[in-house]
Amino acid sequence: MAVTKNNVRVGEHFTIHLDEDPSSGFCWTLHQSPLKHVHARSEEFHAPATSSAQSDTGACGTRVFTFIGLVTGSETIKFELKRDATILQTHQVHVQVTSVMDTLDFDEMMSVMLGDQFKIMLYSKDGADTFEWTFAGPFDLAKVVNTSWSTHGGLGPGRIFHHLKCEAVLMEAKAVGAAVIVFENKSSQDAAPELYRVLLHVKPILLPEPPRIDKAVTVTVGEKFKVELRSNRTTPCWWEFRGLSNLVHFKGSKYISNDASSGVCGVGGTEKFKFVATAPGSEVITIEETSPGMASPRTFNISVTVNPKKSLFQSSSLGKSRKVWSFMRRRSS
Numbered sequence: 185m186a187v188t189k190n191n192v193r194v195g196e197h198f199t200i201h202l203d204e205d206p207s208s209g210f211c212w213t214l215h216q217s218p219l220k221h222v223h224a225r226s227e228e229f230h231a232p233a234t235s236s237a238q239s240d241t242g243a244c245g246t247r248v249f250t251f252i253g254l255v256t257g258s259e260t261i262k263f264e265l266k267r268d269a270t271i272l273q274t275h276q277v278h279v280q281v282t283s284v285m286d287t288l289d290f291d292e293m294m295s296v297m298l299g300d301q302f303k304i305m306l307y308s309k310d311g312a313d314t315f316e317w318t319f320a321g322p323f324d325l326a327k328v329v330n331t332s333w334s335t336h337g338g339l340g341p342g343r344i345f346h347h348l349k350c351e352a353v354l355m356e357a358k359a360v361g362a363a364v365i366v367f368e369n370k371s372s373q374d375a376a377p378e379l380y381r382v383l384l385h386v387k388p389i390l391l392p393e394p395p396r397i398d399k400a401v402t403v404t405v406g407e408k409f410k411v412e413l414r415s416n417r418t419t420p421c422w423w424e425f426r427g428l429s430n431l432v433h434f435k436g437s438k439y440i441s442n443d444a445s446s447g448v449c450g451v452g453g454t455e456k457f458k459f460v461a462t463a464p465g466s467e468v469i470t471i472e473e474t475s476p477g478m479a480s481p482r483t484f485n486i487s488v489t490v491n492p493k494k495s496l497f498q499s500s501s502l503g504k505s506r507k508v509w510s511f512m513r514r515r516s517s
Contacts, residue, residue, distance in 0.1 A: 191280045192253040194362045194385065197225070200249045200277055202263060204229065210272050212247045215262035221281045222259050223360050223388050225250045252361050253281040254387065290364050290383040298389050301329060301356045306367055306380055308349040317351050317380070320366040325386055329354040357386040395468055397487045403461045405493040408435070411459070411471065413484060415439065416452035421475040423455040423484070429469050431490045432459045464492040 192198045202212045206229070214224060227250070232243035251261070258280055265273040296302050306317040319328050332352045353367070362385040369378045403409050413423045417439055425434055435458035444451040457471060466489045473482040 190277055191282065192222075193282050194253045194256060197250060197252050197361075198279075200251070200261070200263075202247050202249075202265075202275060203244045204247045204265070205244045206231075209267045210265050210270075211267065212249075212263050212265050212275075214249065215264050215274075218388070218390055219251075219259055219261065221253070221255050221257040222251045222261065222279055223254050225252055225360075251279075253279075254360070254362070254385075256281050256283050290381040292381075293383040293385075295385040295387065296357045297387050298357055298360055301354060304353045304355060304367065304380075304382060306351045306353060306369065308351075308369065317353065317367045317369045319353065319355075320368045320379075322363055322365065325359050325361055325363050325384060326355045326357050326365060329356050357384075360386050360388045362386070395470070395483075395485045397468070398484050400487045400489075402489045402491065404491050405461050405464055408458065408460045411457040411484075411486060413455045413457075413471065414452060415455040415473075416450070417441075418450045419475070421473055423457075423471050424474050425457055425469070425471045427470055429467065429488075431461065431463050431465045431467050432469065432488060433462050434459055459488075461488075461490040464490050466490070 190198060190200075204210070204212055214227070228248055230246045230248060232245045249263075258278065261277045261279060263275040263277075264271050265275070292304075294302060294304075331354070334350045334352070335348070362383070364381050365384050367380045367382075369380070399411065401409055401411075415421065415423055422439070423437075425437065437455055437457045439453055439455050441453040442451050459469075466487070469486050469488055471484045471486070473484075475481070
C-alpha cells in the first residue's frame, strides 16, 4: 500500500495522479464518500501519449482526481485499483487542511451551503458623490441575483446630519469551495476604488443515505398485503409499526407462536402486519424491533409502490361487454 502526504488550505484545489493501465481492466476508484474535510470535484483519465511509430498497447495512462479543501483538519483519502470485486492495489493520501484566515485580508467572513442565497450589505463613504458597488469576482464561487438600495440618516462629527447609503447585494452560492470575493466602489472623489472583501466558504449539501430496502411490495389501490417477521416475545423483543403513511393504512398486527412440545418455553413465532393501499405513489415504510432499554433498534424497511386502480373504461371485460351489446342492438334492429 502506497502512502503520500499533502498540505492544502481551505478553498485550495489539489490533484492526485495515479498510474493506470487501461488494457488490464483495473481502474482506480475513490474508496470512501462523502469526505469530511475535502470535497471531490472531478475525476478524469489521461491516456498515454504515443507516437505513430510506437504502439500504445499496454501503456500506462494517468487517472487524475481533483479535490478542494473544505474545512480545517486531517483527512485520509483512500483509493483502490480494482476490477469488479478484485482489488489489486490500494493507495492512501493523508491531507492536512489549514486555515486561510492568517494569510488573506478580508472585511467579513460568511459560511453558506451550496445553492443558498445570502446578502452582502455595502455602505458608501460619507459625502461620496456617486455610489455604486460592483462585484469584481472571482465569479466561479457565487453570482449576483439582484441589488437593492436604501438611505439611512444620522448625526456625524460636529453634529452634522449625514446620509449613509446602503446597497444590499443578494447573491447565490453556485460552487463548493472557499475564496475571498471582492466588491469595488469608485466615486468621483476617489483616485482608487474602495474595496470590500468577503471570505466566502461554500459547503456541499450532504444528502442522507437512502434507507436499506429489505422488501419491495407492488400493489393496487384497495389491495391488502401482509408483512411477516420472525420474532420471539419471550426475549422480550417485538416488532412494531409506528410510522405514518400517506399511501397505506395500517390494519393491525398479530403475533403467532410456533408449535412447541409440552413443557417447552421460549419458542419463537411470527409477527404479522396487515396493510391496505389507499393512494397511488411510492414510499418506504419502516417496522422497528423494540425492547425496553434498546438504544438503537433494528429496522425492517419496505419499499411500497401503489398503482392506481383501473377504471371500468380500462378493463378488458367492459370492452367485451360493449361488443356484445353492440351485436345485440344490431340483431334487434
